[in-house]
Amino acid sequence: xxxxxxxxxxxxxxxxxxxxxxxxxxxxxxxxxxxxxxxxxxxxxxxxxxxxxxxxxxxxxxxxxxxxxxxxxxxxxxxxxxxxxxxxxxxxxxxxxxxxxxxxxxxxxxxxxxxxxxxxxxxxxxxxxxxxxx
Amino acid sequence: xxxxxxxxxxxxxxxxxxxxxxxxxxxxxxxxxxxxxxxxxxxxxxxxxxxxxxxxxxxxxxxxxxxxxxxxxxxxxxxxxxxxxxxxxxxxxxxxxxxxxxxxxxxxxxxxxxxxxxxxxxxxxxxxxxxxxxxxxxxxxxxxxxxxxxxxxxxxxxxxxxxxxxxxxxxxxxxxxxxxxxxxxxxxxxxxxxxxxxxxxxxxxxxxxxxxxxxxxxxxxx
Numbered sequence: 299x300x301x302x303x304x305x306x307x308x309x310x311x312x313x314x315x316x317x318x319x320x321x322x323x324x325x326x327x328x329x330x331x332x333x334x335x336x337x338x339x340x341x342x343x344x345x346x347x348x349x350x351x352x353x354x355x356x357x358x359x360x361x362x363x364x365x366x367x368x369x370x371x372x373x374x375x376x377x378x379x380x381x382x383x384x385x386x387x388x389x390x391x392x393x394x395x396x397x398x399x400x401x402x403x404x405x406x407x408x409x410x411x412x413x414x415x416x417x418x419x420x421x422x423x424x425x426x427x428x429x430x431x432x
Numbered sequence: 433x434x435x436x437x438x439x440x441x442x443x444x445x446x447x448x449x450x451x452x453x454x455x456x457x458x459x460x461x462x463x464x465x466x467x468x469x470x471x472x473x474x475x476x477x478x479x480x481x482x483x484x485x486x487x488x489x490x491x492x493x494x495x496x497x498x499x500x501x502x503x504x505x506x507x508x509x510x511x512x513x514x515x516x517x518x519x520x521x522x523x524x525x526x527x528x529x530x531x532x533x534x535x536x537x538x539x540x541x542x543x544x545x546x547x548x549x550x551x552x553x554x555x556x557x558x559x560x561x562x563x564x565x566x567x568x569x570x571x572x573x574x575x576x577x578x579x580x581x582x583x584x585x586x587x588x589x590x591x592x593x594x595x596x597x598x599x600x601x602x603x604x605x606x607x608x609x610x611x612x613x614x615x616x617x618x619x620x621x622x623x624x625x626x627x628x629x630x631x632x633x634x635x636x637x638x639x640x641x642x643x644x645x646x647x648x649x650x651x652x653x654x
Binding site: 344345346349350352353388391392393394430431432 | 472484487
């Protein structure tokens with residue numbers, strides 16, 4: 299019997315936006331592998347970190363940031379958004395599909411939204427197939 | 433500083449594809465400041481190339497290194513060991529850096545990863561503007577520190593032309609009229625009389641029109 303490979307998702311999150319891993323329990327029962335990287339501010343997510351997550355085998359990468367105007371460091375979430383958009387274009391150029399990378403506003407405890415985000419990411423992975431550079 | 437822009441992934445892929453062991457060599461001075469070829473850009477590009485080739489089922493070994501300046505032998509030497517281990521170098525320096533590496537390592541292909549664009553300044557974070565053409569005969573003292581050679585689309589020595597509109601250039605309405613800026617600046621300095629003098633046509637022999645230039649400082653040559 300062929301063992302079905304579980305999708306891998308890497309989550310980078312700003313601790314000021316989301317610091318409650320318990321909120322991820324809403325995903326229990328959903329078959330996927332999750333790696334998490336916490337950051338003091340989403341602006342710490344450098345271009346190369348996002349790409350290296352894909353090199354490490356992620357099928358999709360998500361970045362959780364504070365809503366615009368609510369960054370503790372004023373513009374960290376805007377910087378993160380710009381970097382994510384830059385890398386999305388680069389992924390398109392490489393042929394990996396920019397859709398594999400996404401940025402979201404997510405707050406601790408908002409399990410409904412978190413569940414929705416992950417279901418969408420898993421649905422996208424299902425459409426695109428696994429990371430072709432694995 | 434020298435401002436450059438990284439080439440597209442498609443172009444870089446084309447030029448590096450014959451090689452199996454590649455050194456991506458960054459330069460930590462000008463191109464680092466303009467986000468084209470510093471340590472971060474070396475890491476990002478290397479990662480992108482690894483993903484690209486792996487996706488295509490090709491294996492490529494990529495080594496990453498950044499030296500302080502690729503245009504000086506003293507710093508180039510630091511890359512010698514890494515260069516000797518690879519079959520090609522993808523240099524993220526300006527054209528001068530690429531040629532300096534090629535000159536020193538005659539048997540290794542040195543490929544450009546950056547399009548050298550202009551001599552300019554960092555106007556604000558992420559915005560670089562051209563300020564100097566390297567004409568070899570600087571007249572900024574006459575023009576109040578605003579260069580009509582690099583910043584006027586027509587390179588007028590006695591401007592402005594009739595196309596200046598509300599301080600903007602007729603060639604590109606987003607570009608400030610250099611001559612408007614010259615007049616504003618000279619007025620502020622109380623030196624508007626500078627413009628009463630006729631500026632003769634520029635002698636371009638001191639620029640690149642005279643062929644590759646060389647500067648010799650005898651007092652430093654041993």
